[in-house]
Amino acid sequence: MKNTLYEQGFNANEMVILGMIIIGGIIVIVLPKILSKASAVFSLLFGVTTGLMFDHTLAVPPLDLYDVNDQSIYQTFDMFSYLMYAPFGYIFIYIYRRFNIKGWKVIPYILGWTALAILVEVWAIKVGIFHFKNGYRSLYSIPIYLFVQSVQLFLYEKVFMNHDYDKGAN
Amino acid sequence: MCVIAWLTVAIFTFLPYKMSVAANILNYLMIAVVDINKISFLAFHYQCIEISSDTIRFISFIVYRDIIFSFLLLILVNIWFAFHHKWIRFLAAVGTLGIIAILRVLLSSLSIFTYKHWSFIHELLMDVVMLLLTVLIAYMSRKITKGMKTSEKHPI
Numbered sequence: 209m210k211n212t213l214y215e216q217g218f219n220a221n222e223m224v225i226l227g228m229i230i231i232g233g234i235i236v237i238v239l240p241k242i243l244s245k246a247s248a249v250f251s252l253l254f255g256v257t258t259g260l261m262f263d264h265t266l267a268v269p270p271l272d273l274y275d276v277n278d279q280s281i282y283q284t285f286d287m288f289s290y291l292m293y294a295p296f297g298y299i300f301i302y303i304y305r306r307f308n309i310k311g312w313k314v315i316p317y318i319l320g321w322t323a324l325a326i327l328v329e330v331w332a333i334k335v336g337i338f339h340f341k342n343g344y345r346s347l348y349s350i351p352i353y354l355f356v357q358s359v360q361l362f363l364y365e366k367v368f369m370n371h372d373y374d375k376g377a378n
Numbered sequence: 379m380c381v382i383a384w385l386t387v388a389i390f391t392f393l394p395y396k397m398s399v400a401a402n403i404l405n406y407l408m409i410a411v412v413d414i415n416k417i418s419f420l421a422f423h424y425q426c427i428e429i430s431s432d433t434i435r436f437i438s439f440i441v442y443r444d445i446i447f448s449f450l451l452l453i454l455v456n457i458w459f460a461f462h463h464k465w466i467r468f469l470a471a472v473g474t475l476g477i478i479a480i481l482r483v484l485l486s487s488l489s490i491f492t493y494k495h496w497s498f499i500h501e502l503l504m505d506v507v508m509l510l511l512t513v514l515i516a517y518m519s520r521k522i523t524k525g526m527k528t529s530e531k532h533p534i
Contacts, residue, residue, distance in 0.1 A: 245522050246400050246404070246522050246523045246526065249404055249522055250400070250403065250404060250407070253404065253407040253408065253411070254407060256407075256411060257407040257408075257410045257411050260410070260411060260414045260415070261410065261414065261444060264414050264417075264418050265440055268418075268421075268422065268429070269429075269431040269436075270431040270432065270433050270436050271436075281422050281423055282418045282419060282421075282422040282423045283423065287415055287419075363403060367399050367400050367403060368400060371400070371525075371526055
């Protein structure tokens with residue numbers, strides 16, 4: 209795989225990633241604990257794992273649709289950068305649980321989060337976290353976000369949520 | 379690869395004694411994080427492995443990485459916690475390592491990936507570490523999901 213160097217050293221993209229991890233981490237800690245330990249771990253881990261899976265499928269040859277951070281090769285900081293997905297997954301499930309989103313309301317909820325994800329992605333391109341190539345556009349990420357968020361909610365609802373009722377949510 | 383993936387998932391599904399669904403999901407997610415990072419570092423950082431750029435071969439690689447490997451480890455940990463006999467655990471671990479090694483030879487012979495500064499022995503050592511890590515992850519997952527529903531035949 210040919211390496212492309214976009215930037216060097218500690219600059220905007222690294223600062224944004226660290227900022228998102230720190231602020232996200234604080235939000236996760238500060239929010240009232242309405243999720244069980246299992247649900248919390250699931251919510252934090254799901255975004256990280258799916259982010260890794262999709263990035264390491266779409267961003268490597270033969271597709272090679274985008275690069276992450278300073279270089280096209282996989283670096284140590286890239287590994288840590290996936291932690292920024294964790295708070296998003298947690299807050300996504302937290303709001304769903306806290307406001308007891310049910311029935312048809314799930315559709316605008318997922319659409320809203322997909323819109324937010326696209327906005328964050330556009331911002332991430334501006335600060336140099338993502339470098340799109342081979343004709344890839346943010347619009348193509350929409351089905352991925354819709355799929356990932358739907359699967360996360362489905363698994364949470366079917367497997368983890370019943371356990372949360374014991375924790376005194378609502 | 380798809381047939382092997384189907385077989386692996388089918389065996390996992392019909393295991394008589396399983397940990398809770400929640401524990402298995404958490405296990406899968408954690409195994410995937412470790413495995414994807416391991417492969418990406420080896421292939422795209424140290425460039426010890428070259429993954430085929432041919433689309434069909436690449437899909438086979440993704441199926442192996444995201445389904446076959448993870449589910450083989452899930453089968454192992456479910457057997458590990460269902461049986462407390464040392465020999466069964468040992469045989470399950472050796473069997474899993476053996477199956478993974480055979481699959482690697484198959485993947486390599488089909489040119490799905492090729493080793494450059496890396497060998498099957500290195501991979502085997504990594505697999506042993508991965509296996510131990512998976513058992514450790516499973517211990518943690520079981521602790522986190524304590525009290526959640528397990529397979530009805532035998533609560534583990």
